[in-house]
Amino acid sequence: MALDLSPSEEQQQLIDAFAALYDKESSTERVRAAEPLGHDPDLWRRLRENGAVEMAVDEAAGGWGATVLDLALVAEQHGRHLGSAPMLEAQVAARTLARVGTPEATGLLEGAMDGGRLVTLALHPPRAGLLRMVPAGAVADAILFVDGGRLLVLEPGLGRIRVANLGSLPVSDVPVEGSRPVAEGPVVRDALEGALDEWLVLMAAAMVGPGARALEIGVGYAKDRHAFGVPIGSFQAVAHGLADAATALDGAQLLEREAAWSATEEPGRFRELAALAFGFCTDAARQASYRSLHYHGGYGFMLEHDIQLFWRRAKGWPAQYAEPDVAFGRAEACRLGMSGEEG
Amino acid sequence: MALDLSPSEEQQQLIDAFAALYDKESSTERVRAAEPLGHDPDLWRRLRENGAVEMAVDEAAGGWGATVLDLALVAEQHGRHLGSAPMLEAQVAARTLARVGTPEATGLLEGAMDGGRLVTLALHPPRAGLLRMVPAGAVADAILFVDGGRLLVLEPGLGRIRVANLGSLPVSDVPVEGSRPVAEGPVVRDALEGALDEWLVLMAAAMVGPGARALEIGVGYAKDRHAFGVPIGSFQAVAHGLADAATALDGAQLLEREAAWSATEEPGRFRELAALAFGFCTDAARQASYRSLHYHGGYGFMLEHDIQLFWRRAKGWPAQYAEPDVAFGRAEACRLGMSGEEG
């Protein structure tokens, strides 16, 4: 055991398998077709068929027992192809149910794994009786959320309000009426914090995708497009901006992979690293997609150019939790041994 | 009366007079010679002889009645030449005493104007019996400060502790023992807030100086210094950074002049504009001096190169109050009609 930054053979197979799936089922045409809702039922069906939910659950709970690192490698592909499917939330919700382990939770988990029900989770507690901007809330069959120390579940009916949003995500506002308890006691707080850690690191991994792909598109454009007789990539104003973005993205990928790895291999650092990775990867993806878009000149501003798809999601996807500074604060609270009041 | 962004004839004379004084009495050799204390008694004497304190005080209180805009134009020159003298503090303290008008204040003001005593003011209340980082505290004969709603004065004796600092300023920590009251009641809060507004706008004006001079030095170097057979200023990485700095500095000067002008001409906006100007000018000066220093390569890092003198003061001088964000918050509180709790 020593430093090894390459995916193992198994990990590479996993990456390749999902890359192939997304190549086929999540082209930018498909991504556009799924807008504005941001949910592509065919992609989601294919992901489920390939075990996207089952893999996330421990073997003891009937799943395939993938590590968080495995899930992060898949999330990278998900982000790279802007997958219009609530995979991250479904995975984290399923893992949370397995961890809670009450009869209600187990029942919900069975539905999620075998029954094909889409269970998601709210990242923030309700305010004034309303869960706001629930990830996948517009398409979920059930929403897990925490209120007053209890874990509850809600089957959002006609009352949910779909929210059009910058990231083309199937979020919605959902009134909490009609919710029922799933668990209570200290396990709830642990489960929620653990779920948030996992969602943060998977979103961090997902952000490396649009960042890297936006950079590739930008580099390609900078090589092809000419101004004053030379490729625009030969101007330092363009080249240096892309070099900075590439550096940040390389760092971002190392950090989210380390964070995901630590979930099982160095669990004492997981919470800190997950939050650091979320903040850093979000910034890196935004920087890369903004620069790439800007260097496209007026073309980047056209809806028909793909680059805007990446730019909008780099802002919108991670914002379901909060801005990077909130995550950096969460990480620092861990480092200083404070309780996660910022979570 | 209509938009006129040129100094009037009288204003230009004022600028020219002080520019000439500083040219003679505040060369970078003199500035270096006054380090680390940052106080040049000969410069200070010449400034006093030229009425630097008297001009700041209303005619009704025995002064020459310069406007805040006049003082800002002088402060620009002060900053441009990195004047090693506590002029801003002495001016603001004198104006504050005039405004307060109690017998004690009047006595102190007389000493400041005719007696040649150096009266300064603390920008922050004492904590645990100690005034911290008092501007000009290391060389002042008297320090004004506010504590518990009272305006007090202190003659710092042997107890003061000089603090070596990044900006080469004569600041010190001063125990509050032995202070005596100057005024109390609502006038104190108004006087203090008014003094802070004035200090902020004068420091904003002072920051335009090192920013502009650092930019000139950087532009000169970028024209002269060659790399790969061409002047380094022909590389976009250098040229664009300098262009951004120049733009911010032009804006900074317009903003601090507008703020200073508003003190008499549009007093309802003065508090807001003074704080906005402080924040913006501080950022602009730091950006310009950093870039200029960096483009000097290893030379910028050498103590014997002048550019570091500007870079250190752009950080250190305004920091006597706080970082830009605090001033931006103060301004916004005004805009929103909140009481200046951030002051």
Next chain:
Amino acid sequence: MDFRLGEAAEDVRRQARQFLEQHLTDEVKEKMHTTGVHHDWDFHRALSERGWVAPGWPVELGGQGYSVVEGLVMQEEFHQAGAPTYGVGTTMIVAGIIRRLGTPAQKELVIPRALRGEIIIVLGFTEPECGSVVVAAQTRAVRDGDEWVINGSKMFTTNAQEGDYAFMLTRTDPDAPKHKGLTTFLVPLRQPGVEIRPIRTLSGERTNLTFYTDVRVEDGLRIGEVDGGWDVMAVGLSLERAGAQGGESSRMLAALERWACTTPEGGSAPPASDPRVRARLGRAAAENEVSTLLARRSGWVQDSGALPGVEGSMAKLFASEAITRQSADLLDMLGPDGMRSEGDPTALAGGAAEYAYRFALGTTTYGGTSEVQRNIIAQRGLGLPRPR
């Protein structure tokens, strides 16, 4: 030194506000929003009736004789209110060029109708392959007797679907050095061979890609000399007056300041009670004040008869980079709720930050990219050698 704009300018401001209150109806705004078209014929005709199509022109030529700063104040109000002025703007740039360089017949044809608000002229400089380097234009114009035959395409011909003419930069001598073989024409758009393909942008605005296939234009609509198009462009640039900056930033800030003072449902204090919120709004306020001042300086320099330097470039660069920075920051400040789209009924602060975040992207590109402005400032303002 005086930062007041003066009575005359403040009077223009009052009149502009009255005008906008009357003519910038919710209906007009709603139509702009749904169509993405920043031109409205009713509004345009009202402007014309008010004599405000060319406020800076001399009275005897149909203008108001406004100073540059007075015109700027009008623009400030129009931008702040979000009025549809893009069409009249491009029309009057071209009318201004024709006023200087046009033949009597051209003046007769264009100027009265432009002043009456009857026609729209769009700009046809940029091409798909040359971006902001318009000197590389490839659209061909070939003489055929008293006519010219035009073939090619133009990018970002905003309002072409409403337009009567495109003021077009064409290549008439492909063998001459780049800037020597160009000629400008006023090309009638309502004729066969003109194809208009709508393009939607991130901010919801509509622009167009236009194709020209054997399009004919009589020689009488040629502006300037044959192969003298570059000189015509230079005159156009010299007519550039100060442009108001930061209207969208001000609107965003105003909306967010209202938000900051409102305690949210289920909350215990308004957002403004958080010092982080105040600091972020305050920084935006500082930038907006600077944007306004830089634009006014540019106007003042022109009014005072001084040779304009890089003031216009600085104003444009600063304002567009500022809205890019601040919209990203303030959108983040709103948290998850900030992502609600402008137009969604649940949007925070009317979706002002979400809209500004998309809108900002155009500002650093249109009218000369930030990189081009920095080149200009470095060379003409700082005297640095030509960037490479």
Next chain:
Amino acid sequence: MDFRLGEAAEDVRRQARQFLEQHLTDEVKEKMHTTGVHHDWDFHRALSERGWVAPGWPVELGGQGYSVVEGLVMQEEFHQAGAPTYGVGTTMIVAGIIRRLGTPAQKELVIPRALRGEIIIVLGFTEPECGSVVVAAQTRAVRDGDEWVINGSKMFTTNAQEGDYAFMLTRTDPDAPKHKGLTTFLVPLRQPGVEIRPIRTLSGERTNLTFYTDVRVEDGLRIGEVDGGWDVMAVGLSLERAGAQGGESSRMLAALERWACTTPEGGSAPPASDPRVRARLGRAAAENEVSTLLARRSGWVQDSGALPGVEGSMAKLFASEAITRQSADLLDMLGPDGMRSEGDPTALAGGAAEYAYRFALGTTTYGGTSEVQRNIIAQRGLGLPRPR
């Protein structure tokens, strides 16, 4: 994938910590601080006795046979602790070049003494007039029988006052194209004609400007071919191994984290109770983790036998820009108190941020400016055309 460094590396880390505890005494640190010299003979000899002057060299050549990552871990500890290793660093770069390219006599002369910690070799590439473009070196070497006569000057010859030799790039054929007429020598520094002018830097470190007037060096101390100096430099660059990054950043963050947890006199809560403080420290923590990971990746790539790409440039660029950004931000966070100088008894957090703010300026310049690194990354990493 495994982010553990492995037992061997962790063992190196433990040993390094033990070593530092024993040899990096307060006295050594104090001396570094007052003199600004990042070399200490006692510490240097202790390193040599421990066999750590060339930890990455094969055991049979006097090294420890450490992998690049193991060497990096050692560096991480040494940098984090602020140990004086600059002198040994430059010495062993040159010893490495001689190991590859030197004559038997040169190896005999230099390598044993270098390994025993008896000599210091400094670098003489940069010149006052050519900055980081070392290929423009003007210092002349002219043959005179079995000797060469050197005239010129070198900038930033750090540790020259302690040094035995300068490894110097000279121009031997002024008529050849720039990179063709260069030759490298090992110039003895303790001889007449060598003048050393100390230069103080913003961070308090001492470097030198050195002048060479009719300085003599025997031909036996020429490294590589006559006019083949550029090839020697290339070998030197290829020997570059991963460098630990972010030691100073980590020290600053650790100091500020201690500050954040301490309630100040007269205060009611520790600074860490403010979410703004936590966010700012957390952002620095993220950057520091990334700096460490980028440096380790660079080491891992070399250990795994892959052809190194731009990993080293990325690690260097990122870490130096990060400390520049974060020291400015964290110094601001401390408010007025942050300005207290490192070394002042009242300084906050030991003046760590104030020192880092000055120190950072050097990092974006020395060892290749950030601009040079971005050029490298753009061209070699992204395949963009040569920047202009």
